[in-house]
Amino acid sequence: MTLLKGSVAMPRDNDSAFLLDKHKRGLQNLDRMARYPLDETVDMLIVGAGAGGGVLAQRLARAGWRVVVLERGPFWDPDRDWVSDEKGSSGLYWTENRIISGNDPIQMGKNNSGVGVGGSMTHFAGYTPRLHPSDFETRTRDGVGVDWPISYWELQESFERVERELPVAGEFWPWGDPHGYPHGPHPVAGAASVAWQGARNHGIEMRVGPVAITNGVFGNRPHCIYRGFCLEGCKVNAKASPLITHFPDAVERGCEIRADSMATRVEVDDATGRISGVTYMTDGKERFQRAAAVAVCGYAIETPRLLLNSACPRHPNGLGNNDDQVGRYVMVQGATQTAARFPEMLRMYKAPPPEISSEQFYETDERRGFARGFSIQTISPMPIGWAEHVLAEGHWGQGLREYMRDYNHWTVLGILAEFLPQPENRVTLADVKDANGMPVAHFNYNMCENDHAIVDFASDILDKIWDGARAQDTLTIDRYAHLVGGARMGFSPDDSVVDSNHRVWGVDNLFVVDGAVLPTQGAANPALVIMALADRCAGLLAKKRAA
Amino acid sequence: MNVEEARPDPHDLPKQRAGITPQMVGRYPTYDVLSQTSHWDETTRRVVLDRVENVPPIEFFTEGEALTLDAFCNIVTAQDSEPRIAVLNYIDEKLQRGERDGWRFFDMPDDDELWRLVARGLDEEARHHAHDSFADAPVETQVGIVHRFSKADLHGGVWEQVNLSRAFSVVMRYVAQAFYGHPWAWNEIGFGGPAYPRGYGAFGSPHLGEEESWEADESAHYDPVRDVRQRGLD
């Protein structure tokens, strides 16, 4: 293994890492941020400052567009707002009400979505694998899911560009389209090293990374200090999120970010049928920003919610929903976790939770009896997260206390299983309303047979790995992660919500640029592909305008 | 798990010598995470010390509800003696502030309503056993009721209004956040606590089990899986 220390290639068109301060974590150029009047028709109004919205904003601002971003949550300053503490980090999550149902109801909040500038990536774990080429044509290859209207190769350069910007650290990646990373692999902590040994003993290949965590000099962003609080927001600026990877540059290029601003409706001009702007709530007051185009980047739950809530005479069922497609095909990944006990002290709270992973079981293997596959990754819960494992096993009272006292002997491996897109796994508007009087999202979810088969098979593999590592005992919990879909990209209005350029069918100047557009999800964590899609979309938009 | 489980721990775990743990037992008798506060950043220090120094008063629950639920929280966290982490106070604070975890099952009431229902249900159940309220019942009865709650085996009255296993999982989530968010519990389990700006140099690479100078070693070894089994508690 070669350890590449320091930056190999700084990104060319993004100065974010240099615009930050070495010793202060918040943005340093906010006093220079542009302010656009409400009645000025800005070139692009973006709803949501997350993975998709962040990259889109930076790219378009660079291309000279007047861009405004509306973000429901605060403009984070990690020094001031974030703590090195599990319970104290609940403000990072979208904790407003959402209703869940179905045979396999999906728990929200800290399990899947964030709020504030940086979006869910402020508290994402940090894994940034690419999708595989096969993910773009599962229908053709495996007879399941759906093909994308674009191929892997149309995103390849975007993957590389974003990997340089985050930057991604890891070993050479042998799976999918084999590739290297700009930063070398991080050292592996004790808790992950026992898992690795177990995998090796069973002939399962694992690799270090890929994680969006600096491993060397990167502008003014410091090196990771291995404190383990990645899911609580990185107070070091070592782990990437758009807050530090894209918004410093966007602000420098004339983008305005309006934090604490909740979009409630995308408005359509009845006469022309074009989008005229967005109505939003800030400080208890309603505002309307004019815009020549709007991009909704609010996450797989909030994006369909906003489109559905924007129903108007021309679009009585919601925007982009003439063919009843909005909110459908929302996907989660099966994220079963198996914890294992060892006689040694592993202290899994140290070092970033994302350390090593395997994509050996990613592709379809007909002998397994199901289509598609899963990946395997380390995750290391903090005490409250660990208590959830113990509670899920039915322990309380002395049993709970005793398992918890044993925390330092345990370590955890998880799977990411590719669940298939299904039309009835759907976001709709609930009867319940939020404080602004906007109906909250209702998310219904049922696993299908193939989903169950993958999880069963993958759980056995986890058991094998722990067996190979000579674990004394194991605990397994079923959970789900990473919501995508709900406004998917496709070939025609009756199979999707947006076209291959992210444009909403039937509404000329409305775009969706976030995880909601994914037609399938593979067994890779979604943040990198969301950013890569935003990079590609921005390139197409800028080129079109230049022409 | 059976009823035995929630009884006072028969084990002779070492007594805590440094700092405080709930009931002053734990596996790290010389470890006090609160001796490390000078290494924490100010924002984190304020948030964590507040939990110890400024226990929030009960504002959301009525006096009667608080008595019942306090007894419930002590049973489910096996807090049979002082010092106790004031679990219910932190839950009350969260509900009073209107904070939630971000979702609700379609067939469940809002979390604040659920907590009040649970209080009523526990009292009703205690009355079936001829006690005035859950708080007035002897520990054995309380443990028995909680055991049946955990198995979704309570019937009639309030319990017909909710999905019991969901109800138990919702309230236990609040309990776990309050208990294991508290530094006394970190002392008990040997968790390093806040780690900014210091970070870690010794994280088991390349030497498994290596420790920072300030991390205390474990002085009692039990495998809970085997232990819980041996004591017939599973």
Ligand SMILES: Cc1cc2nc3c(=O)[nH]c(=O)nc-3n(C[C@H](O)[C@H](O)[C@H](O)COP(=O)(O)OP(=O)(O)OC[C@H]3O[C@@H](n4cnc5c(N)ncnc54)[C@H](O)[C@@H]3O)c2cc1C
């Ligand atoms: C605990 C956890 C761990 C994760 N780990 C990983 C990982 O290791 N690797 C990985 O790739 N992914 C991970 N993810 C998932 C990843 O973070 C998300 O998939 C990704 O950030 C989604 O991008 P997005 O652009 O769709 O939405 P987001 O990044 O969530 O951004 C959406 C933004 O829009 C805002 N918004 C929504 N509606 C409105 C509105 N109406 N008005 C104004 N603003 C609005 C939200 O506040 C939010 O800031 C993790 C997620 C969680 C919760």
Ligand code: SF4
């Ligand atoms: S472990 Fe590294 S990347 Fe994760 S929060 Fe700490 S410093 Fe940031």
